[in-house]
Amino acid sequence: MGDDLTDAGLRANDVTSTQQLAQILRQLRRRDARRRGEPELTYRQLAARTGWSIGLLAGYFGGDILPPTDRFDVLVELLGAAPGERGVLATARDRVHETRRRPRPPAPVRPVPRQLPAVSFRLAGRTAHLAELHRLARGDDEDDGGATGRIAVVSGTAGVGKTTLAVHWAHLVAARFPDGQLFVNLRGFDPERPPADPAEAVCDILDALGVAVDARPGSTTAQANLCRSILADRRVLLVLDNARDAEQVRPLLPGAPGCFTLVTSRTQLTGLIAVEGAHRVILDLMPLDEARDLLAHRLGAQRVAAEPGVADEIIDGCARLPLALTVVAARASARPAFPLAAVAEELHRARGSLDPFTGSDAAADARAAFTCSYEHLTAAAATTFRRLGGHCGPDLTAPAAASLTGLSLAGVRPALAELAHAHLIIEHVPGRYTMHDLLRTFAVEQAQRLDTDHDRGAAVERMLDHYLHTAYAAAVLMYPARDRIAVTERRADTTPERLPDREAAHRWLGREHRVLINAVTQAATAGFDTHAWQLAWALSDFLDWSGYWHDFAAVQRAALDAAERSADLVGQVHAGRYAARACIRLGRDDEARTRLDHAIELCQAIDEPAVEAGCRINLSLTLERDADHRGALAHSLRALELFRVADHESGYALSLGIVGWYHALLGDYDHALDCCRRALDLQRHLGGEMPSTLDSRGFAYHKVGRHAEAVASYERAIELYRDAGNRYYEADTLVHLGDCHCAAGAAGLAVQAWRRALDILDDLHHPAAADLRLRVDGADRLA
Template sequence: MAPQNAEATVGSLLRRYRLAAGLSQQELAAGAAVSVRTIRDIEHERVDAPRAPSLRRLAEALGLAAFDRDRLLAALPGPRPEPDAGRPLRVEVLGPLSVRTGPAAVDLGPAPQRDLLALLALQPGRVVSRDEIVDVLWGDQPPKTCLSMVQTYVGRLRGRLDPDREPRSPGKVIRLAGDGYAIDLDTDELDLAQFQELVERGTAEPDPAAAVDLLDRALRCWRGPVLAGASPRLRSHPAAVAAARRRVRAALAYADLAADLGLHEAAVARLQELAPDEPLHEGVAAKLMVALSGSGERAAALSLFAEVSRRLADELGVEPSAELRDTHLRILRQEQVVRRADPRPRQLPAAVPGFTGRATQLERLDALLPSARTGPGTAVVISAIDGTAGVGKTALAVHWAHRVADRFPDGQLYVNLRGFDPAGPVPPDEAVRGFLDALHVPAQRMPVGLDAQAALYRSLLAGRRMLVVLDNARDADQVRPLLPGSPGCLVIVTSRDQLAGLVAAEGAHPVPLDLLDPDEAVRLLARRLGADRVAAEPEALAELVRACAGLPLALVIVAARAATRPGLSLAALAAELGQARGGLDAFSGADPATDVRAVFSWSYRSLSEPAARLFRLLGLHPGPDLATAAAASLAGVPPAQVRPLLAELARARLLAEQAPERYAFHDLLRAYAAELAARANPPQERQAALHRLLDHYLHTAYAADERLNPHRDQITRTPAQPGVTVDGVGDQRQALAWFAAEHATLLAVVEHTATAGCDSHTWQLAWALTTYLDRQGHWHDWAGVQDLALTAARRLGHRPDEADAHRGLARAYARVGRFVDAHVNYWRALDVFGEIGDWLGEANTHRNLAFMCGSQGHQRDALYHASKALDLYRAGGHRVGEANALNNVGWYHAQNGEYREALEHCEQALALLREIDHRPGVAATLDSIGYAHHHLGNQREAVASFGRALEMFRVAGDRSHEAGTLTRLGDAHHAAGDRERARRAWRQALVLLEELDQPEADEVRGKLAGLPPPA
């Protein structure tokens, strides 16, 4: 039997697909060439091994259906089907067009017939309309018999590609579909498909060495420019341009990985193959310069810069880009040329001021350096510093790390694992992702799952000399995924746990840390208070040291108290301390707890009453740190009143100001503050303070989301309580900065609301975080938050919120490539929206499904869902939704090559959008209309539509859409034969795309490179 969860998923998805397509079981069985019984068994989750081949054929037949075909096939028993060995066909378009059956070359006939095959092969599996074929083969002057000629060409090609087929039987390679034709080729039959598969595998591969090999194999599929020697119309077709762009991206990715692995000569070989085809691509030139320099050919690298600079000036009239100039400057200075703007992370916290003592421990740490310094050994060097809370583990680790940082030229990584934080420890996957971010791994290359992320992290550190500080670990299991895998790096781990497992299994060197001895404690106070003051009262000094029990945290607080009251004698301070004795249960061993609590309470009792109340309430905060506005909300006072109270706490060393207006506790002090709050503040007051804090985060996040996504449908929020401060986020930049600063805290707050039963806040906070987490690539966090939101909505019994949480979880799953799970949640959302009669929710869900299907290349499925959304918006009288959905339907018609249907829908959308004065929608629809006209050969109408859209985007300041419209405007000018206007539009688009750092810039560079030099 297939796995139970796979069966359920297969059955559910198959039912959804069949119903969505409007097919009966008989129709689906006939189309997939399987039995009706097989269909029924699958839908009822009765799938056994003997019928697995039928199910496999069904999955193949539904290859363009709206679910993850590869994952479906992977769940089936038995081996994957092998390609049909009876048809040794090979079609190659990555270079001059070439077709072979076995060892023999196939004569493809006249040039138009060859171009027809090439056009289909550029878009395997996609139906290419007759109109598009005619446009590519003959342009604006097709012969009157063009359609019959196309039929003739298809018939001849079928005979030559399928010589063994029966007379007058349908072709096995080229099939008729709708109003056009499609070619069906396996991966091993088409070099373009093989290239794409290898690139996808290489991009997802966490091991750099394996990724380099896969990308190298992908690049070897190319024999020259795509369809070299074919007609200009074919070589400028969007599919051909897209293939060339993918080649450039693969080459750049290969060059980066090869440089990291020191494979400079290999990078030179691959880039020199590409450079003649991309003579104006500055990214290719920069990577080739890096590879040449790394190979010892510095003169050749400098010569290449001069040549490319001249070419850019002569042909485009532009200066070299900043990347190219920076690479040139580094080579001139004989610096190491690296591909990252800041390749060496410097994450150590600030050095500890006035560090004192610990000579023995520092010597033990120094003794570890020779094995790290002498290069490759047998293992990573790990130091495990353990000791009780407040004993100074972090201070020792950071102090020593700064002392030896110059021994690790590739950088330093640091993370506070918060192993004993009341809010819970940092999960290993979150810590690994933080390190990968610091190592400049882009979001789109971030692997899914802890194992893959840890493997990529180890690969990136291989061969480097880096210092890694893992602070405040809970146990060895939290640490292991963060350990490098090869020698040369040194790891410092601090923990209250002795980490015996790390010592035993990973060979860590234990460095136990105990309380300071009396002499060290005296030196610490002397460093902070001054030798004269300490020498004047030796007996009082001894009493202070005894009361602090040698705990560095307590000594630092005492020193801070004494420093802020220089007129008070040390004897008076010791007397005050002796009056407050208790016990902190968190301590064990020699039990210095009584005196430590006395130190804390002594400092606490010295506070003003408002500051003392704030200190207690801060103990309720669930996150790692907080800003002034959050503290103000906890206290229920304006920020102007809370700032002096926070400053008072910081002076007393009961709070640390980590950054301007951002504060954090030591976890011992947090526990003490929470303990005081439980005793001194009634439950109603604590609950009200927490409610204000949650309202602060909810309403500020909501306001920030409005800046990031102003056109988003809004929700009804829980009203803010009196005393809540909402941070001002005046523009998009401020909104992004706020989210970035509060990222970890917001995740902790959402988790706290989920465990505390604050379900309304849970799903509303999850909703407000959606735009930020999505756009910044924090998709794993997004999925986790949406999962909590779904649980909260179910507990509340709010069906609309449950459906919306399913939809949000589906969007997050789609981002991390879990397409099966995404579809399941989308359809569950549709179920609930349907049950409660929420047609708007259904419409929005269909819109999301359309986008995901379109992004997967399933354009027919995308069109279906966009049409469903349109029907729902119309039925509900939602005119804005109807207007935008009309444009979406038109766009997906265009993506399917149905340009006349696209125009019909977009013209309706345009009339409605103008009637309701929806200007962003008008601009987007004009762009769609221009796109359809361009592909229909109506270049004058296309230029006019693009021009009007361009004006509106510029007025609105929408630079991203402006760049896209400029690109398409250049296409229309080029198709009309106006090369200079095309050049001008593409240049303007390129400037915007480079400023926005968009990957489409490569495509535009390719278009410019394909133009002849200006007259």
């Protein structure tokens, strides 16, 4: 061969492979182009001259296909090889062909890694999560037909059992991955060691795959690519445990369709989900039945079955967190003669502390586990986490978190997102965040360790300001005619929520009522007595109308205690008045009258005629239940006069309708209708009709036989009660409507109205439902 080919670095006599033969062909094509002074012949031009396909020519020149002898001769002649060169090249081509026919030496035995940690206990529960991982490993929902490696990310808070689940599942499916199972602890949240560097993890994988150190490329990227190349034709399960973030995981991911990667992390690893198409499996706290199963397996089914209620107390004390349950179970198993009640009592005494869930082994220490997550937070997120520990619970919104922290809404949202990403809080419904009790305890510990008493107290005050001022605005929107109170001034760094209308107010109170009840208790406990009774005032109508009467009574009791403790007479009047109303709803009329008599004395002492009038209206309700209609009328007339003296127009309009009601109960229907007419005229002048007056007018119309007018009045009252969320009085007026239909001979309509009332009373668990059910059943039998 000539110097042109020799100078390219490869001689025909050295050719032993298809790739080297293709290199000779490319050298011939370049030399031919230089000799002709033109560009190299393209595959398309060569195809036109030979009649062969472009794909075949690409295979010849790429080294993927060995050209047959006749085609090779044509090709080298077409590329300008001299006769002597053609002979040498033909010999080279035949040598390659012979080399390919020789039997290859046996491939070296590939090591099969079996690195999964041992499983010491049977996994309790997690059936749904195991099923989801099985589905993902089968590739049931792969849109690309399994063309890429599959990835699942198991995420959840510290101690929730992510590694336990991953290892247990990996053992279950190990047979599906005959080429091995790799396990790498990335130490993303390790209490004793720093997170693993990806380069270190890649080396661990290469070690497991049997790649000698001197056979590895120098850079981490090249080593990662070597891992992928080795795994390309293998079926391997890769478990990457305790990942810090997506960047730590990404270099370790195989791309082979036969491999499956299972990652566990305390963070959500959204980068892997978004970019690599990983599937998220979120591990929550254990359901009660699965937590019982865990205890039964660790302590023995007989021991747990002997004290089932106590076992549930232990589960509650452990917040259904698997790590806490296993620590407590280990201690209980070390004392087999002790009853479980002793363990439960220990947890009860230690409530508010993580001491029962700590140990010498960091892997079994709840405080150490939480600390690892906490220490990775930014300063803003860490401060927010500590503040959330002081929230009254059970959950909160971003605006409430903004007030609690003193940040703006825009400032607190990134901190909440970071905490949710780290599974230190959970967005359990859109826009509402919570944390389990042990994390709340940890947050309180950190706040006591790092924050001053002033900082913690200011946070609680901001939180109470937030709920008080928002709840007060909601209460006024719900019932604009209601008498007002002078709400304590809020801090400037508080962000109450804005409620545009009555519907928004009712929705907000419905979502927040458990939080608000807790806020009253926390305010009273923390010494914010004014906040306590004023929050209770703001809640009173909502709790009453919604039928939460036991909550209503408890809240007002706490409010009254707070007002008495601070010698706040105004607070005592309002809390006593509403505590009495709660007693009326619960059928405790004697207690209600005692409270109302005391409240009336205080009203007279501090000159609050409008509030006294409200107390007398409530007194009339207790007398009505005793059928003392004349006594009830007397208190209503006194209330009417007090509202007039106080120049309280809406109160006067309300009490005028109530006076009409008692006239109707006494059979004076003309007087009753006149009072209701005048009351409604005044109410319309003030901006709207009151449903209680419409109900009273409907009753009077019904009694004088004007049934059509009674029905119209009742239906309008029902509409207004429903709009206001006053469920009890909606049911009460539905009963009156049914009675009116029955008197008019419309039995079917009567039963419909009574059934609607019965549904509400059943939902409210009201004792009146029993008598109404008898009436409905009797009407059905007669139909």
